[in-house]
Amino acid sequence: MSFDQDICFLCKEDLRDPVSIPCGHIFCSICLRTYWDHADHTGQYLCPQCRVSYNKRPAPRRLQTSRSLSAVKLSEAAPPAPPSPDYNYAGARDVACDICIGKKLKAVKSCLMCLASYCEKHLKPHYESATFKRHKLVDEIGHLDRQICPQHQKGLELYCRTDQMCICVLCTVKEHKGHDMVSAEQERNEMQQRLGATQAEIQEKIHDRVKQMDELKQAVEALKNSATRALQESEKLFGDMLHSIERMQQEMAKLISSNKKSALNTAESHMDRLSQEITDLKRRDNELTQLSRTEDHIHFIQSYHMIDAQTDAEELPTVSVNPYFSFGSVTKAVSELKQHLNEYGNEELVKVATTVNKMPFCQLDDRKGRKSIKADEVDVSKVQRTLSSAPRSQAPRTRDEFLKYQRRSNGSSDSRNLLMYNQL
Incomplete structure (x- = not known):
């Protein structure tokens, strides 16, 4: 293994537990594993050195180190852990350093004078050199091209209130000559005050809306409770009414049954009496038939007077039936x-x-x-x-x-x- 292969591309230190990937590059096992762990959420795994992309995370292959490296490892009783690789590389949503070559690091500041963004390493001259003392540094921002006048390619430093747009110094000579212009800082300060007033108004509206929301929630809860109570009370009242109707139905049934029973008892009594009278009359009819057949004149005369007198003495009552009797009045009621x-x-x-x-x-x-x-x-x-x-x-x-x-x-x-x- 050559000298170049004894150095890890990620940690810039001697290889420890080296592994290789399909493209042939070699790294420390822990460095490569940590590097690819950060890429798990993307689903794509790049070679840190040649940028070859793998859709599936490759399985690194362990390698045997050189004799010198093995000797060094054997001589070290407790080798220090490799330093953590620097993974402050700019992603798709990050602002990248404009000075970095190759894979760019994340920018930490942007210079409004240079119209460039810098990582921590390339930002040092702005802090150390007097040349950059007047430069204005702000938190990293993207699209610095918006800070340049598209017509004169100069930095935007002024604000034209007449046209309500940011302009450069050269714009004041011709395009915006005689317009109401102020510095961008002054306009920002005035807008900041208006922004504060607007924000205070919005916060007051938020407070009012939250208060209304709380009141509405309480009213809704009260409405639900009131509806529940009304349903329960209505159910109870309707139940009571149903019980009253059932009671009236039972009373009406008792009335009909009582009248029916009384009428049936009367009718049965009359029927029994009529049946007895019919039996008596049939018996007398048989006696008269037998008397009519006797040849004894004296017996006929004496028996006839007795039977005729008994018949005249017993006058049978007449049973009359009401043909219009019915329970229709109950149904009508x-x-x-x-x-x-x-x-x-x-x-x-x-x-x-x-x-x-x-x-x-x-x-x-x-x-x-x-x-x-x-x-x-x-x-x-x-x-x-x-x-x-x-x-x-x-x-x-x-x-x-x-x-x-x-x-x-x-x-x-x-x-x-x-x-x-x-x-x-």
Whole structure:
């Protein structure tokens, strides 16, 4: 191995644990590994020396060192760790030093007089030489060509307020002659003051917007809590109403059952009596038939008078049936109750919807007009149309169906579901 090959290109020191890559260049194992670790995020691995690009990170091959290098290594009980390579190279998003040859380092300062950017090494003359005392250094900036007048190729030092643009000294002779001009520094100072006022205004607006945001969040939270309470209370009230309707239904069922039982008992009693009377009459009919067949005249005469007197003494009562008796009046009463509940419920819900619509939740003021945002706004006319057009066949009729409709809470359909209660 030659002398050149005994020096690592990255650390500029004797090779330690040397490795080679496919292009043939040799580096310290730790130097190459550290160098490529910094390139992992890009997915491309370059040879630090010849800049050959590899899409996949190559596996370095270990090499045997020369005898002299081996001797040196054996003589060193604890060799010092190699210095960390300098990886301050300029990337795609960095400002590169304009003086570096080959791979450029990152610039740390830019000179507005030289119109160039410098790394730490090439910036030293600006600090050490009196020649650069008047040069103005700023933090590294890119696009220094913007600092040059495109017409005269001179540095931009003045600002023309008339044309609102930066100009050079030569521009004042002809193009901007007689214009209102000041130095760039003076214009910057005045703009800086305006910038401060603008920034203060923006910060005040931010404070106001943050305050409005907090208020709106609190209002939204209060709205959610209020809606939750309203839903819970409404569910309880509707449950109570359902219990009341069930109680009325039970009372009506008891009334019908009681009247039915009483009527049936009366009818059965009359039927038993009629059945007994029919049996007695049939028995007498048989006696008369047998009497009519007797040949004993005296027995016939005596028996006839006895049977005829007994028949005249017992006058049978007459059972009359009301052909118009029915429970239609009960059905009519329930139907009228249903109609009253339906009309009353519709009127009350329209009142509630109108009241809610009159209470805006929040307002947005802009130049085009004021917009109001209301909490779950309900179209009253739409509610009325929905109530009038709701098919009777779809109305809930049992407690479970009412609870199913009442628990829904999805927009305008919720209003209709709540009103289904009135379709009883």
